[in-house]
Amino acid sequence: MIRIANGQGFWGDWLEAPVRLVEQGPLDYLTLDYLAEITMSIVQKQKQADPNMGYARDFPPLIGRIAKMLKERQVKVIANAGGVNPIACAREVRRLAPSLKVAVVLGDDVYDKLDALLAKGHEMKSMDTGEPLTTIRDQIQSANAYIGAFPLAEALATGADVVITGRSTDTALALAPMVHEYGWKADDFDKLAAGTIAGHIIECGAQSTGGNCQAHWKTIPDFANIGYPIVEAEPDGTFAVTKHKGTGGRVSLDTVKEQLLYELGDPRNYITPDCIADFTSIQLRQEGEDRVRVTGIKGRPATTTAKLSISYLHGYKAIGSLVYSWPDALYKAQVADRIVRERLAQLGLTFDEIYTEYLGVNACHGPAAPAVEQIPEVQLRVGVRGPDKKAVDRFTRELIPLVLNGPPTATGFGDGRPPVREVVAYWPALVPKDLIQTRVEVVE
Amino acid sequence: MRIPLHKIAHARSGDKGDASNIGLIAYDERHYKILEREVTAARVQEHFGNMVKGDVVRYELPNLGALNFLLYEALGGGGTLSLRVDAQGKTMGAGLLSMEVEAAESELQ
Numbered sequence: 316m317i318r319i320a321n322g323q324g325f326w327g328d329w330l331e332a333p334v335r336l337v338e339q340g341p342l343d344y345l346t347l348d349y350l351a352e353i354t355m356s357i358v359q360k361q362k363q364a365d366p367n368m369g370y371a372r373d374f375p376p377l378i379g380r381i382a383k384m385l386k387e388r389q390v391k392v393i394a395n396a397g398g399v400n401p402i403a404c405a406r407e408v409r410r411l412a413p414s415l416k417v418a419v420v421l422g423d424d425v426y427d428k429l430d431a432l433l434a435k436g437h438e439m440k441s442m443d444t445g446e447p448l449t450t451i452r453d454q455i456q457s458a459n460a461y462i463g464a465f466p467l468a469e470a471l472a473t474g475a476d477v478v479i480t481g482r483s484t485d486t487a488l489a490l491a492p493m494v495h496e497y498g499w500k501a502d503d504f505d506k507l508a509a510g511t512i513a514g515h516i517i518e519c520g521a522q523s524t525g526g527n528c529q530a531h532w533k534t535i536p537d538f539a540n541i542g543y544p545i546v547e548a549e550p551d552g553t554f555a556v557t558k559h560k561g562t563g564g565r566v567s568l569d570t571v572k573e574q575l576l577y578e579l580g581d582p583r584n585y586i587t588p589d590c591i592a593d594f595t596s597i598q599l600r601q602e603g604e605d606r607v608r609v610t611g612i613k614g615r616p617a618t619t620t621a622k623l624s625i626s627y628l629h630g631y632k633a634i635g636s637l638v639y640s641w642p643d644a645l646y647k648a649q650v651a652d653r654i655v656r657e658r659l660a661q662l663g664l665t666f667d668e669i670y671t672e673y674l675g676v677n678a679c680h681g682p683a684a685p686a687v688e689q690i691p692e693v694q695l696r697v698g699v700r701g702p703d704k705k706a707v708d709r710f711t712r713e714l715i716p717l718v719l720n721g722p723p724t725a726t727g728f729g730d731g732r733p734p735v736r737e738v739v740a741y742w743p744a745l746v747p748k749d750l751i752q753t754r755v756e757v758v759e
Numbered sequence: 760m761r762i763p764l765h766k767i768a769h770a771r772s773g774d775k776g777d778a779s780n781i782g783l784i785a786y787d788e789r790h791y792k793i794l795e796r797e798v799t800a801a802r803v804q805e806h807f808g809n810m811v812k813g814d815v816v817r818y819e820l821p822n823l824g825a826l827n828f829l830l831y832e833a834l835g836g837g838g839t840l841s842l843r844v845d846a847q848g849k850t851m852g853a854g855l856l857s858m859e860v861e862a863a864e865s866e867l868q
Binding site for chain 2: 353443527529530569572573574575576578580582583595596597598599629632668679680681682683684685698699700738739740741743
């Protein structure tokens, strides 16, 4: 049996979680998931500004902090912290933790190959809209293929203490140590599907151990010291989900089911580079306190395509807000919204979208929100998005004047006018799998 | 009798691009058949009204006593494009739990 934990569900997750996972109980592998779809564009920009950057900057200092414990306890780390510059990330880890052996997985970054791919007739149509990539060619910021577990397992086979990847799938981080330790093959579909589902359960950190859980959440103990998830994986593909003893949170059928359904599409066809996992085959059993056994998982062969994660510039947006108080809080906010829209129209400014919400009334649930009679206050939230930066910037000057020249009792403008932000959008596309060639490099 | 969904089910929601994904889970797996019968794609569409511009698709996971819904074009463009405060649909699952469903008393035992 091997113990695989996840100590980071996204870049920005709790800094103490990975440290405590290594500190507070037995562990073999610590996985850290830093990359969301748009993270690649952020790190790409950082690399353009400084060729030594372009990775998850939280990662090297973390490894520096826990290096001694990792060695003593023989815990290996697998992280998709490399962003668009895994080598630079690895060098910084080596600088801060010289005693650790570091391997990187390369080959996911296809940014420099896009024109060659287009020239060969690969249209890379958006999986969302069906449009060909040429329609946004000039706006592209980054392009990476999702890498599966086998290249990561190859990196573990070098004897590395730390494996760094770019855009690997979240689930591959947990599957890779199982492939490495148990010698699972590319056609062990049921086992690969089981490891993939184990990865899905732990990839969002504490979301499987009681965090963001609706089921009986008021009874979940000690959120402040919540334990992050650990999978105890067996060679036959079955596994248990648990957490370190003495930590807060909960592992129950409820917490695991909620995470299984999180960001799920068609449950019979959960597609990764390694296999297709069938979520309708999963059998769960509460095996003890904070311990759920997972069995029965079935898988099928992977597809012949590789998925690309492409990010591109898509104009600008700004979102501002004002607060109105009782009496007639909502009516005042509605009048203010009409005034803003009229003034924008008078200026001749057009946007792809102007969107208004009333926080405290129905912003989250729309018509499904319960009706309210009298509300003490409401936050008017107006956003615009469009290709013209100047128009978006002009909008940011149209809210605060309402404090003096609109309906009464406007407040909550203390932060001044809202910032104009660049919008980077996500373009998923497919290419034949054999076009993606990965390789492993040990960084000295 | 009519009961609100939160009496018999919990939920978690997230995003898949501009689609909102809602996992609806029976607390007691015996109540799954109530969810399967009552919480149709059409009823979810009606519950969220103009928030959902596209289709609602439902998938069944009887092994988990759960349904999975995809609400297309429900997040104002999704991800970074969305101007909504809940751009990733994190609260949509909770929103679904206010739906009322019909259940016989014998089914709720």
